[in-house]
Amino acid sequence: MSSNFSVTPWEVKGKVDYDKLIVQFGTQKITPELKERIKKITGDLHVMLRRDVFFSHRDLDLVLKDYEEGKGFFLYTGRAPSLGMHIGHLVPFIFTRWLQEKFKVNLYIEITDDEKFMRNPELTLEQTRQFAYDNILDIIAVGFDPDRTFIFQDTEYIRNMYPLATKIAKKLTFSEVRATFGLENSSNIGIIFYPALQIAPTMFEKKRCLIPAGIDQDPYWRLQRDIAESLGYYKAAQIHSKFLPPLTGPEGKMSSSIPESAIYLTDDPKTVERKIMKYAFSGGQPTIELHRKYGGNPEIDVSFQWLYMFFEEDDNKIKKIEEDYRSGKMLTGELKQILIDKLNKFLEEHRAKREEAKELVNTFKYEGKLAKEMWNKIHE
Ligand code: TYM
Numbered sequence: 001m002s003s004n005f006s007v008t009p010w011e012v013k014g015k016v017d018y019d020k021l022i023v024q025f026g027t028q029k030i031t032p033e034l035k036e037r038i039k040k041i042t043g044d045l046h047v048m049l050r051r052d053v054f055f056s057h058r059d060l061d062l063v064l065k066d067y068e069e070g071k072g073f074f075l076y077t078g079r080a081p082s083l084g085m086h087i088g089h090l091v092p093f094i095f096t097r098w099l100q101e102k103f104k105v106n107l108y109i110e111i112t113d114d115e116k117f118m119r120n121p122e123l124t125l126e127q128t129r130q131f132a133y134d135n136i137l138d139i140i141a142v143g144f145d146p147d148r149t150f151i152f153q154d155t156e157y158i159r160n161m162y163p164l165a166t167k168i169a170k171k172l173t174f175s176e177v178r179a180t181f182g183l184e185n186s187s188n189i190g191i192i193f194y195p196a197l198q199i200a201p202t203m204f205e206k207k208r209c210l211i212p213a214g215i216d217q218d219p220y221w222r223l224q225r226d227i228a229e230s231l232g233y234y235k236a237a238q239i240h241s242k243f244l245p246p247l248t249g250p251e252g253k254m255s256s257s258i259p260e261s262a263i264y265l266t267d268d269p270k271t272v273e274r275k276i277m278k279y280a281f282s283g284g285q286p287t288i289e290l291h292r293k294y295g296g297n298p299e300i301d302v303s304f305q306w307l308y309m310f311f312e313e314d315d316n317k318i319k320k321i322e323e324d325y326r327s328g329k330m331l332t333g334e335l336k337q338i339l340i341d342k343l344n345k346f347l348e349e350h351r352a353k354r355e356e357a358k359e360l361v362n363t364f365k366y367e368g369k370l371a372k373e374m375w376n377k378i379h380e
Contacts, residue, residue, distance in 0.1 A: 005251075008182065009216050010119075012253040018055055018215075018242055025218050027056040027240060037064055042102040047313045048095050048241065056215060058225070059237035063210045067103060073208045073237075075099055076201045078110035080119075081131035085138045086262035087343075088244035088254040091310070093142045095241065096212045100145055106370055107149045108201045109139060114154040115198070118190040129155065133361070138265050140357035140364055141350055147369040154197055156365075157374075161200045164379035168203075169196040171227040180219045199224045202236040204379065215240035216253070244309055249281040250300050265351075269344045276303065276340050277333075283325075284332035295328035296335070303332075303339040311342040 005014030007021060022029055030052070039045050041064070048054050063073045077096050079089065100107050116128040132153050139151065154161075177183060177195055198220045202209040211221060218240065225235040243253035246261035254262040260279045263272060283301030285291035298304040304325060312318045321338065324330035365371060 007216050009219060012216060012243055013251075015251045016243065021215060022056050025056075025215065025222075027058055027215075027218070027238070028060075030055055030057055030060070030239070034060060034064075037061075041067065046095060046098045048091070048309070050315070051308060052242075053091065053309045054095060054212070054239050054241050056240040057238060058221070059208070059235065060210070060239055063208055063237045066208050071207065072105065073103075073210050074105050074205050075107040076110070076204070076209050076211050076236075077107070077213055078112060078198070078201075079135055079139065080112045080116045081128055081135040082116065082256045083127075083131055083134075084256065084264045084266055085135055086254050086256060086264050087306075087310070088262070090138070090142065090265075091241050091244055092213050093139055095239075097142050097144055099210070099212060100148065104145075105148065106205065107144060108204055108374075109144075109149065109151045110198065110201050111136060111151065111153045112194075112198065114158075114190070115194050118188055118194065125155070129153070136361060136364070137354050137357045138350075140360050141353035143353065144364070146360065146363050149364055149368065150370045150374045151364040152374070153365070158197075160375065160378050161197065164203055165193075165196040165200045167231055168199050168227065169193055171230065172196065172223060176223065176226075180223060195220055195223060199227075200379065202228065203231065203233040204374075206233065208234040209236045211236055211238045213238065213240065214243060214253075216243075242309070245281075245302055245305055247275060247279040247281065247302055249302065250305070263343060263347075265347065265354075267347065269347075272343050272347065273340050276336050276343070280336055280339070282332045282336075284335075285328075288331065291331060292328045296325045296330070296332060298322050298325050301325070301332075301335070303335050307335075307339055307342065311339065311346065 005016045007016060035045060035049060038049065066073050075096055077092050096107060111132045113128040113132040116131065117123055117125045136151055172195065174192060177192055183192060202224050221236050221238050228235045246252055246254045248261050256262065260275065263275060267275070281302040283297035283299065283304065285294055285296065307321065308318055312321065321330065321335065325335055366375065
């Protein structure tokens with residue numbers, strides 16, 4: 001087992017070896033066969049599947065089987081709200097949107113204003129609830145189906161979830177939760193109970209639940225899978241993504257608390273340009289002469305990785321960029337400029353949709369078709 005990197009729900013250290021992580025976490029690789037099976041249903045494959053950004057799973061084969069047999073399934077994902085989302089936070093939401101569009105299934109999005117508050121000594125509950133409102137706008141901007149999506153905030157929806165959460169909590173011991181999340185005797189008791197609230201939505205329907213999320217959230221799902229069947233529900237299935245690397249280099253993940261490591265959804269064009277030019281870790285050579293001679297290394301180049309994982313969906317274009325960069329024909333500055341243009345176009349469109357989202361908050365949280373159904377339902 002490698003000790004050069006570690007992945008937990010709160011931090012990612014070192015350069016992650018994703019093949020090793022699959023072994024460490026006991027998940028399955030998404031094989032070409034599985035992708036073919038998905039493509040048969042969906043007609044095409046999302047770029048994040050084609051390029052193995054979503055690379056690992058549990059029971060995805062069973063989800064497809066349930067779908068094919070007409071039993072259906074549902075989607076669940078979430079967000080611990082913070083001051084401003086960065087571009088990495090959109091990875092699971094963009095992919096989830098695609099899944100919802102292709103499979104036409106219900107989606108539950110948990111906004112854990114409680115988790116954020118209890119984990120951060122310096123934040124007030126008023127602040128995390130304000131972040132929740134703000135982050136929900138960015139999430140709505142991704143474009144979910146208003147009839148089939150319910151966005152709920154823990155401190156509001158707790159009334160309906162609490163009976164289910166207590167049943168889950170009773171199945172989990174302190175020693176299991178402590179070992180899974182590295183808690184200590186000094187941890188506040190809220191955070192000891194919290195896993196029950198992240199697990200509860202996996203049981204919102206008596207169908208199999210599929211969770212698209214970064215692989216850092218996996219510990220919760222391991223606990224869920226230990227207890228789900230004893231409560232009469234399915235073990236949750238997952239589809240895990242890699243992390244969009246921080247600007248500063250291929251190690252770790254982007255952090256909201258290190259501004260130079262991330263591009264925020266609110267960064268204006270000038271800020272984007274400055275950050276990419278100044279901080280985006282380069283796989284290029286130190287001088288133009290050397291770069292023309294030896295070429296760049298796209299594997300460690302953050303601008304290339306962002307284009308590959310997210311911003312350049314055209315397979316022919318990304319291949320050409322890779323070849324030109326590797327051969328030295330394309331310089332680091334040119335590569336960065338491609339990313340800057342793509343990012344700014346994306347962010348401009350996102351901000352327009354975010355403005356429109358202000359009109360839709362009530363629909364997704366309270367008044368939409370699924371939202372209404374959910375507010376009328378106590379999860380026993
Ligand atoms: P949070 O708010 O830390 O992260 C939200 C989602 O974003 C993913 N993520 C990333 N994905 C790609 N690249 C990155 N650099 C990157 N950084 C973060 C995370 O894996 C996550 O999917 N406890 C959760 C909130 C939650 C939740 C859930 C998440 C509640 N229920 C169900 C997923 C599924 C949290 O703190 O997420």
